[in-house]
Amino acid sequence: MGLKHLIAEAEKLLRSAGVQEPLIQVNRDPSFGEVASTVAFQLAKSLGRSPKLIAEEIAAKIETSGSELISYVEAINGYVNFRANWVGYSQAILEEILSSGGRYGSSGVGAGKRIIIEHTSVNPNKPLHVGHARNVCLGDTLARLYRFLGYEVLVLNYIDDSGTQMADVILGFMELGYRLDPPAGMSFDEYCGDVVYVESVKRAELDPALAERRRQITGEIESRSGRAFELNRMIVWKVLRDQLRTCWRLGARYDVLNMESDILAYGLWDEIFGKLKAAKAIYFAESGPKAGCWLLDLSRHPVLSKEGDEVLIKSDGTTTYIARDIAYAAWKLEASSKDFSYEVFDENPDGSKIYVTSEQGKVRIPVSGAVKVINVIDVRQRRPQEIVRYALSLLGLDAEKYIHYGYEVVALSRKDAEKLGYSPELDQRIIHMSGRRGLYIKVNQLLDLLKWRAMMEIRERHPDWSDDRVSETGEKIAVAALRYALIRQDTDKMIVLDTDEIMRLEGDTGPYLQYTYARALRILEKAGYELSTKPPGEPSEPEKMLLRRMAYFPILLDEFHSNMLIKPITDYAYNLASEFNVFYEKVPVLKADDRERRFRLAIVKSFATLFSILLDLLGVPRIDVM
RNA sequence: GGGCCCGUGGCCUAGUUUGGAUAGGGCGUCGGCCUGCGGAGCCGGAGGUCCCGGGUUCAAAUCCCGGCGGGCCCA
Numbered sequence: 001m002g003l004k005h006l007i008a009e010a011e012k013l014l015r016s017a018g019v020q021e022p023l024i025q026v027n028r029d030p031s032f033g034e035v036a037s038t039v040a041f042q043l044a045k046s047l048g049r050s051p052k053l054i055a056e057e058i059a060a061k062i063e064t065s066g067s068e069l070i071s072y073v074e075a076i077n078g079y080v081n082f083r084a085n086w087v088g089y090s091q092a093i094l095e096e097i098l099s100s101g102g103r104y105g106s107s108g109v110g111a112g113k114r115i116i117i118e119h120t121s122v123n124p125n126k127p128l129h130v131g132h133a134r135n136v137c138l139g140d141t142l143a144r145l146y147r148f149l150g151y152e153v154l155v156l157n158y159i160d161d162s163g164t165q166m167a168d169v170i171l172g173f174m175e176l177g178y179r180l181d182p183p184a185g186m187s188f189d190e191y192c193g194d195v196v197y198v199e200s201v202k203r204a205e206l207d208p209a210l211a212e213r214r215r216q217i218t219g220e221i222e223s224r225s226g227r228a229f230e231l232n233r234m235i236v237w238k239v240l241r242d243q244l245r246t247c248w249r250l251g252a253r254y255d256v257l258n259m260e261s262d263i264l265a266y267g268l269w270d271e272i273f274g275k276l277k278a279a280k281a282i283y284f285a286e287s288g289p290k291a292g293c294w295l296l297d298l299s300r301h302p303v304l305s306k307e308g309d310e311v312l313i314k315s316d317g318t319t320t321y322i323a324r325d326i327a328y329a330a331w332k333l334e335a336s337s338k339d340f341s342y343e344v345f346d347e348n349p350d351g352s353k354i355y356v357t358s359e360q361g362k363v364r365i366p367v368s369g370a371v372k373v374i375n376v377i378d379v380r381q382r383r384p385q386e387i388v389r390y391a392l393s394l395l396g397l398d399a400e401k402y403i404h405y406g407y408e409v410v411a412l413s414r415k416d417a418e419k420l421g422y423s424p425e426l427d428q429r430i431i432h433m434s435g436r437r438g439l440y441i442k443v444n445q446l447l448d449l450l451k452w453r454a455m456m457e458i459r460e461r462h463p464d465w466s467d468d469r470v471s472e473t474g475e476k477i478a479v480a481a482l483r484y485a486l487i488r489q490d491t492d493k494m495i496v497l498d499t500d501e502i503m504r505l506e507g508d509t510g511p512y513l514q515y516t517y518a519r520a521l522r523i524l525e526k527a528g529y530e531l532s533t534k535p536p537g538e539p540s541e542p543e544k545m546l547l548r549r550m551a552y553f554p555i556l557l558d559e560f561h562s563n564m565l566i567k568p569i570t571d572y573a574y575n576l577a578s579e580f581n582v583f584y585e586k587v588p589v590l591k592a593d594d595r596e597r598r599f600r601l602a603i604v605k606s607f608a609t610l611f612s613i614l615l616d617l618l619g620v621p622r623i624d625v626m
Numbered sequence: 627g628g629g630c631c632c633g634u635g636g637c638c639u640a641g642u643u644u645g646g647a648u649a650g651g652g653c654g655u656c657g658g659c660c661u662g663c664g665g666a667g668c669c670g671g672a673g674g675u676c677c678c679g680g681g682u683u684c685a686a687a688u689c690c691c692g693g694c695g696g697g698c699c700c701a
Contacts, residue, residue, distance in 0.1 A: 025644095028646095028647090028650090029648080036647090041685080045684080077646095078647090079646080306700090307629085307700055379630080379699085382629095383629085384699090406631095408698085430696095461664090498638085501638075504653075508639085508651065509652085509666085512666065512667090519663080519664065523663050574652090581667060581668065589663060625664095626664095
């Protein structure tokens, strides 16, 4: 064991000096030593003496001669700093990585436990835009991380196939004369979203007769029979196939597609409605502005009580979105006796099967026993998600398990909005994407642009490569650039898309990570594998920097396990790559003499092992030569 | 009118959850480094009221209160 072992040793030494609570922190500035204790600051008040003196006394009492990893202890300005015995410490770090067999850093905390993650959930009437991609990449990265921690992860994608936005598309096909085949060169989801949907919305706004027809279509879809229903199902499936292709391109995979209409058909809402009544969580309004509605009682909610109770069933008897969300969420927490049946929809690129709800289907997929149910949904849904969560608690369910993983939206810069034909107001700095107005940048469009840009670079560097190889590598670089850009930013910060910025392949980007990995592989390829974890002496600064960072990985994953934040993982990957590049520039490996060469090869091998894990966790495709 | 989120060099951003030593990066800009393990790289320079004002603390970008500006959700 590396860093964790070193921390444990430092704690032991402090206890041996009479310190009750060691308060160890990993130093950000390693010139003070690897770890430090701030215990002297804590004791200063109660002892009525200066932290500086207390720290010096503690340090004086500590005897490091029996320690494997710590060489000495010194008090500086009230901190008690611990310096590593680098000969032993670097060996411990390298051996832990090399012996872990590609599982380095995984504590295995999730073994035997299940987590449900729902992400993507794009209406099946349009292609994915970059905002959706943020959802897909965050959700998929969470799935990868939890799987690595040993959890069994079930990935769901919720398909709202019964909303009015579907009726818009159906209206176009039934009443506006659109043929079912897209024009040449256009995929079906693009055709529906870019052409039929946008035009249909526009026409229905101008023509009340069309708006009325759309209402009829909505009713027909909900009645689950007739031409509109059949057409709807066919379109949903076709669009979904195209959408999934885009998601696969981004590296995502799925286990289950839950169709909203199928789930309602199973009587899920009726069952949960009964339970809500029994729990006295809802009531029927006899009078007032909401007379005839069933409402969720929010009067005891600390914040939402101010806004009045939430309508679940409208006076015309139809359910609201939020009612259906509550029923569905309750099902995820096993509050329902319903057991949906599934059939195979498709296969992920890794060969695993994707199931879709189906009345004729024979497959049962248990959702029972999840320790967490994570729902990746943008921040605009924060209030409704809080209501869902509150309803779950009123039903007596463990609402703590139900997690809204919120993230800010992706918006357009003025410049990019103008390129799409939009005229911003003078003071408008950002423009929100809109499916209804056709104002968005498609994932495929942006990936294609990135790929084209990457391919130009590749052709310059490798004029001898075949077209296939150039294209394949270009695709991987494009995916890396987009995926990394979307997950590296804090989830509560909006991303204002700047296509010039995102086209960059240098600096803090996905391709930088790929390039660094390829460099490491090149050394290993030329070196063979005679390596040694035993340093010939005190390692150099660049070696220490790299070793230090590698040693931190297990703690990084522990932190993720408690805070669920992805961004620190991307920061870590970038810093690690950066430190490897410094090492690469400053410390020769292949040309070093024997003992140094073997030790440095162990460092490179360890780096490649760890970095390969990291790239997989982030969904950045690995490239051996670029 | 109520609630939530954001505010860090010209631009973007980490650090805020858990207060700790000199506020890290990237882009851009200026200047260096390929007969060397791959220059999609590395090194250096210039550039900062951490939005403002109070408070707590030995210590505040970080915690608390009050503003200002922007975004979102609800009424």
